[in-house]
Amino acid sequence: MTRALILDTETTGLDPTTGDRVLEVAAIEVVNLLPTGRAFHRLINPERDVPPEASRVHGFTASMLADKPLFAAILPELLEFLGDDPIVAHNAPFDFGFLDAEFVRAGVPKLSRSRMVDTLEMAKKRFPGLPNSLDALCRRFGIDLSQRTTHNALLDVQLLGQVYLELMGGKQPGLALATAGGGSLRVAPAAADAAPVSRTPRPIVPTPEELERHAAFIAKLKDPVWATLEG
Structure with a gap:
């Protein structure tokens, strides 16, 4: 069993070294590349203003977050959820940098x-020279973006979970992926009464001319091993 976490953060800006803070963190658990339904999602009081340009991206304002817990209060639960497993994020150095701070x-x-x-690095290697934003990858893989009107961290990790599955090799043969409540993915088994696939054998029979050419080729071989074997 391979466990990983798909993670995203929303912030007050682009640079934690200048005082920008995390105001939303979300993560979902995936096992063997498929979401299990377990999720972590918290809104956070960033203890500072939220610039209008940041609000236009994620939709949050300082007044909306004033009654939310501080990051330190949600940290123990976040650490427990993340455990020691790999953490998947799009432009991961950005999220890791803010979490570091x-x-x-x-x-x-x-x-x-x-x-x-x-x-993001995985996508750049697979699609060099093409747009590789989360939106662009969702469109490329045919993933529904209709609910993504703002950069909501919980929705983004659900979308990224589907993108990650595709980047790791795509949907496994014989499995259908269905969106369950909350947008997480579930494996939908094939119907029990599905008709079996019928295949007609197609034996390959060489022609006399092909057999003659093969015999001529074999005759040119020097001391073939099979000539020493008893019939």
């Missing part, structure tokens, strides 16, 4: 970079 502020060791799986 929050962890340091809370006096907790940073996440090991050995756990980081960056789907």
